[in-house]
Amino acid sequence: MTAPHTPHTPYGPRDTELVVLDMAGTTVADGGLVERAFDMAARALGVEPGSPDHEEKLRYVRATMGESKISVFRHLFGDEASARRANTAFEEAYGELVDGGLITPLPGARETIETLRAAGLTTVLTTGFARVTQDAILRALGWQDLASLTLCPADAGRGRPYPDMVLTALLRTGATDSVQRIAVAGDTSYDMLSGRRAGAAVVAGVLTGAHDTAQLEAAGATHVLGSVAGLPALLGVV
Known part of the structure; x- marks a missing residue:
């Protein structure tokens, strides 16, 4: 249309x-690998799965699908060092899932x-x-x-x-x-x-x-x- x-x-x-x-x-x-990789990255930065903080961050990830991932993590974690740590953890987790044939x-x-x-x-x-x-x-x-x-x-x-x-x-x-x-x-x-x-x-x-x-x-x-x-x-x- x-x-x-x-x-x-x-x-x-x-x-x-x-x-x-x-x-x-x-x-x-x-197949939802972005959310799975985010969950693994969030754990690496001490965000407790199932916590209100985790759910709030996951909602933001869902809402910003398509945006540059480092920009998303800058918003979620505030300082540049934490954003880069989260982004690295996310990319590593996503890469492992991809290598596992889940794409x-x-x-x-x-x-x-x-x-x-x-x-x-x-x-x-x-x-x-x-x-x-x-x-x-x-x-x-x-x-x-x-x-x-x-x-x-x-x-x-x-x-x-x-x-x-x-x-x-x-x-x-x-x-x-x-x-x-x-x-x-x-x-x-x-x-x-x-x-x-x-x-x-x-x-x-x-x-x-x-x-x-x-x-x-x-x-x-x-x-x-x-x-x-x-x-x-x-x-x-x-």
Whole structure:
């Protein structure tokens, strides 16, 4: 469906030249690993499981799916040293879960990326995780060479909801001469905000992850799809 606040632009979905895709919740199913890894990280910092403090922090983690994880931990633990300890513990825990085989591609995700690239569109995979975790996911799925480029927050300067990763994708690939020829797809409001702030003409929310249609549209989605498998048709490449 199309949101009522589609941006005014001379370009439409069929003019897309660069596609920036989120990973967990959009192209990758992690089966709740973020919450499990957070629980392990919180324990490492002395947060008692089942305590009101633990529940409050977990609610914030759920609400901020898609945001750069170090930013989340800065909010939760206050000082930089604690945030970095929590982030390191989280990344290690998530990596162990990934290495244990607890991650899979979402249906049609690989085929979608292959279809987009075959049609001549440059594709970039982005994440709110650190590079070490992103690489672990890519290895687990055999996706190291699937996309044209992969980016994490450290590669761009800031993670979502800032536009940095989308703009870095454009700068590094040189795929297009206009931000309005970019399509962004993700499952969270942070993905939508990032895409809109970057000036992308297509900012597509997908319903396979953290947020629902109302949340995605409130954050600026121009389209909402059942899954990323609907993206090629939206962009007119099938």
